[in-house]
Amino acid sequence: MRIELQVNGEHHEADVWEGESLLFALRERLGLPGSKNACEQGECGSCSVFRDGDLVCACLVLAAQAHGREVRTVEGLAAGEAMHPVQEAFVETGAVQCGFCTPGFVVAVTHLLDREPEPSEALVREALSGNLCRCTGYEKILEAVRLASGRMRIREDEL
């Protein structure tokens, strides 16, 4: 079947099979490998993307369910050469080690801070409970969220 969708602001069309996941279509058909495939079972969050503004695991969404929808992936967060503040914060705090979980965390943190610019630690932990990291022990990731939250609020105030 043929699907049409917006991805990161651009129109895309692809031929997919009926059981194909959005994650597969993004990575293998649309040339967007930023969303990672670590479990393909909705357990790790490494494939997190926005679909019509909602955070979803792209491995659990059929490509067909993205037909006519707006998808935003980790590739769509930076503004040209400038990293998104959440990406900057992950780099600066050392929250990236092997990096396999990082795209999913960056998308999930961006989704959280868009809704709640100054989240409590409990809310951050709850919001990121679907994202697994085997390397960092999570402390650096929590530090990155605090840094990004502070910077995004300052930038918002300056506008």
Ligand code: FES
């Ligand atoms: S690859 Fe989708 S949740 Fe793990």
Ligand code: FES
């Ligand atoms: S940085 Fe390696 S899994 Fe998170």
